[in-house]
Amino acid sequence: MKKDTFLSRNYHAVTTKYNVLFNGEQAYQKGLEEIQEKHEDNFWKRLQIEPITFDESKITAKVFSPGTGFDNDEEEEKKSLTPFEKAEEKAFKAVETHSMNINGYERNRQIDDAYLLLGKARYYTQRFVPALEAFNYVIINYPNADLNYETKIWRAKTNIRLDNEKRAIETLQLLLEVLDEKEKINKAVKEQAYTAMAMAYEKTDTIQKVIDNLKLATKTSYNKEQSARNMFVLGQIYSELERKDSARMVFKKLADYKKAPDKYRIRANIELAKNTPNDSTSILMLARLKKLIKNSDNRKFLSELYYQAGVIQEGRNNSEAAAEYYKKSLKAKYNNNYQKTFAYERLADMAFEKENYLLAGSYYDSTLQVVSKEFEEEKRIRRIRRKNKGLTRLRAYEETLKKNDSILKLVAMTPDERTTFFEAHIEKLKKEDEEKKQQLLNAQNFGSGFGGGSSMNNRNNKGKWYFYNTQALGFGRAEFQKIWGNRPLEDNWRLSDKSIIADTKETEDEDATKINKKYELSTYVDAIPTDEKEITALVLERNDALYQLGLIYKEQFTNTALAIKKLERLKKLKKDDELELPISYHLYQLYKKEGNTAKANENKNVILQKYPETNFAQIILNPNQKLEENKKEDEVLKKYKEVYYLYKQNKFEEAVNEIDNFSLSMKNSKLIPKFALLKALAIGKYQDKENYKKALQYVAVSYATTEEGKKAEEIIKQLNKT
Structure with missing residues (x-):
């Protein structure tokens, strides 16, 4: 039994704070760090006020009760605990082992800290109802505790997560009234309360209330991370509401706030550029972005900085400079797929406006390839997908046209013209291969002489060796990058085209007298169709x-x-x-x-x-009058049914003859495409494949905009595959 003595109270308080609770707080901090690392902000959209990614499918946290986790038999289970579960366990242990509840009054002043830790650990493991119980226990049983106000804020946040926004708002309003009356209360608590209030109003879509509370939350900056985040969200809301002046003012303040984390400060500059009008001020904004780009500390943000610089250049009708910035944005080392979709889309739109449809289609394809499943149904992506559908068909036909034109051009040549043409082509191939071999040889010579010699083992040369000389090393690195560029540390780093290795090995293994097939004239001449x-x-x-x-x-x-x-x-x-x-x-x-x-x-x-x-x-x-309906339409329809019946009875040749004999009387009929397709299908049943394809091609070309024409085109594609 715990005695209510000075020594006993202090023993349990000190042991709780510096032993069990200390370990629990350490585990809790580790859990917070993991959450921050796991959470990824999408700065293209409005940020969450509280940066947490909750996974609804993984609510599997263990439930502890007082007294669990202390037996030696449970060591293996302890090892598998997450940081928050470990923090919860330590909080339980603090309450179970060191609580001094004597005559209904808690004599250990650290127990309220333990319950608060317990609630927060449960909050981050998405067990909101048990978390609410822990917070309520502190508020009810420790009304005069130092952490009472902070606990009320955590309880309000938990209610928000449970969709009890109205109750959270009422609680926070009462709390803020109390805080306003007590000037000695730490203003950091008010900052937290206003942030929580903004979260609650955001859930109710009361946007002006969100703005009001974020403005109050950003008047102080005790929590630099959250304060910068609140300011960024406030600027985003102003931008969404087209209140550009207010947005610029907020982002300018954040961009100039040196104590703000870089991820907010640098992106505030980008948002400032987004909200800058396309006038003379955009020149100053471009200069500001260029300065940030030159700063090597901002490498993690280069993809976004390059992109926004491109947007400004495009707005100033400098399309070439804009395209260069977009390409640099895509090549930046630190990048993400969602960011890439915007750069690819911009490049595609620019190509489309210049009527370079093939290039535009390639960029739209790239846009769709990097889109993650999370954003596949986004309105912008759906629009790109629709636009690219037509471009895909166009590219396919353009490629067919280019390929067939090339082949038919060769078909039309005389034998002497073909020989001259391919001899020039073979000479070009030989020259390119020789250049590749020479490049490989130079690379090997460079590698064998790089840092070579006996200086490695000569002690008298210590300090004179190349890699001990800082100046020589700097010059060498610059020269290396000038010749080779930035190369990853990997096998065969010297080669930009690794296929050279395979080609070289094959060439070395082949008999010297044997001629490579790609250098033989017959390889190309024999491939020209003659049938x-x-x-x-x-x-x-x-x-x-x-x-x-x-x-x-x-x-x-x-x-x-x-x-x-x-x-x-x-x-x-x-x-x-x-x-x-x-x-x-x-x-x-x-x-x-x-x-x-x-x-x-x-x-x-x-x-x-x-x-x-x-x-x-x-x-x-008669462009302004509707065409008169053919009086014989019923007769034509009746005839179509008769022919279709013949087709179903496998009388294919008879069906074709009936269509040919009846065609003169149905020139204006809407059923002409149907007759044409039926005729093609009948031909396919009793004639060869070539005649079948020819009949289908007639339908596909003559009635391309009809369902029958599209159907014929689909059948042709299937035939080409077989």
């Missing part, structure tokens, strides 16, 4: 790519010049009338949009003279 069917397929594929590109540039990207270029080229290449009607109509629309009346009339006359009964002709003749 007429294969060449015809290349031509059809190229023509389809030209037509699709014309439609994409016309409809999706509204680039009239490129659309005209592709369609006019296709018009010259096509020897038959298969696509004359749709090409002429699209060119008519494009030239009319450009105001080129002569060219527009030229294409219009082709449609009116050669295809007067088509929908295209009627649209031209």
Whole structure:
């Protein structure tokens, strides 16, 4: 039994404070450090006022009761405790072993500290209800304790986490009224209370109250970390509300506050730049960012600094400088994927505006590749994904066009022209390989002579050796970086292209008289297609790519010049009338949009003279009137059902004949694409693969904007894979 004596009280108080509770506080501090390391702030979004990342799926903290954790048999269990669990255990031990509750009054003045530690440890392990119990115990049983006010703040924060914001606000308001009356109370407590109040109002979306409390919390700065964070969040809120002057004032104050942690101070400069108007002041802001970039202490923030400098340059219509900054932002050593998405997006948008769609598509692809799952459904990312979808199709057709043009160009050459062309290509390859070999040889010579000689083992040369001479070492390092750049410490660091090693080894192992296949003329000449069917397929594929590109540039990207270029080229290449009607109509629309009346009339006359009964002709003749419905539409639909029945009965050749015989009477029908696709499918059932593909290509090109045209294109892709 504990006696209420001076000696007993002091023994238990000192033992609690400097033994059990000390160890618990140490474990608690370690846990806080781990939480800070684990938590990652996304400075592109509004920061949390309290920097904690709670994982709802991992609430597995152990539950302790008084007396647990003291037997020798539980040593193994202790070893697996997290820092917060260890802090909780020590707090229990302090209460169990050293509490002096005599006649309902606690004589050990350290026990309230133990309960507060117990509550905080539970708070950080997401066990909010048990934490609330510990805080309430202190407030009820130790009303005059030194930590009573701080405990009330922790209780309010716990209520916020339990979605009891209203109760938290009421408690904090009462506390702040008391603190206002007692001037001797530590102002650091008021700072904590205003911060907690801002947290509570943030949960209720009362934004002006959040602003008011953050302003009061930042009047003092007892907690430098939290105070800087509060100021940063306040500036972000002002920026969201388009109160740019207030935002600049807050961020300027934080940027100039030398005692603030670097992660807030440097980023405050970046936010200051974001909120600076695009006028003469942006020049001063750019100079400020450049100064920060030059400071080697800011290496961790280079990716963000470079990016924002690029934004300013882009705003000043200096696109080349902006692109360089964005690329530097991507190459910065300290970076994160979310930051990269903005740099890639900016580069993509700039390329898109310059009508460099292939480059834009590559950058959009890179943007989507670095997006983490957390942000995949973000509105900005969804917009990029939609935009890139069209660019992906465009790139595919452009690549097809480039590849087929190259092959067909070689096909059209005479044997002598091919020989001359490939001989020049082979000479170029040989020259490049010789340069790579020489580079490798130089690197090896450099490596064998670097720091070589007998000076390593000569004691008389101590202090004269290269690596003992600071000046020589500095010059050597500068020269090395000038020649080789920054190389990682790894095998074969001298090589920018590691494939050289494999090529060199293969070359050394081969017989000297044996000629590498890539240097043989026959390797290339024999690869040129000679089969007429294969060449015809290349031509059809190229023509389809030209037509699709014309439609994409016309409809999706509204680039009239490129659309005209592709369609006019296709018009010259096509020897038959298969696509004359749709090409002429699209060119008519494009030239009319450009105001080129002569060219527009030229294409219009082709449609009116050669295809007067088509929908295209009627649209031209009656642009402001709806086309009259074909009176025979029901008859056409009935015929389609009959032919489809033949198809289902495996009478494929008969179905094709019926469609050919009926085609003259259905020129204006909406069902024409359906008949065309059905005919192609029937051909595929009884004719060879080439005829099947040709029939499908006709549907895909002639009715590209319809469901049938898209379906035909999908089938062609599947056939090409097989």
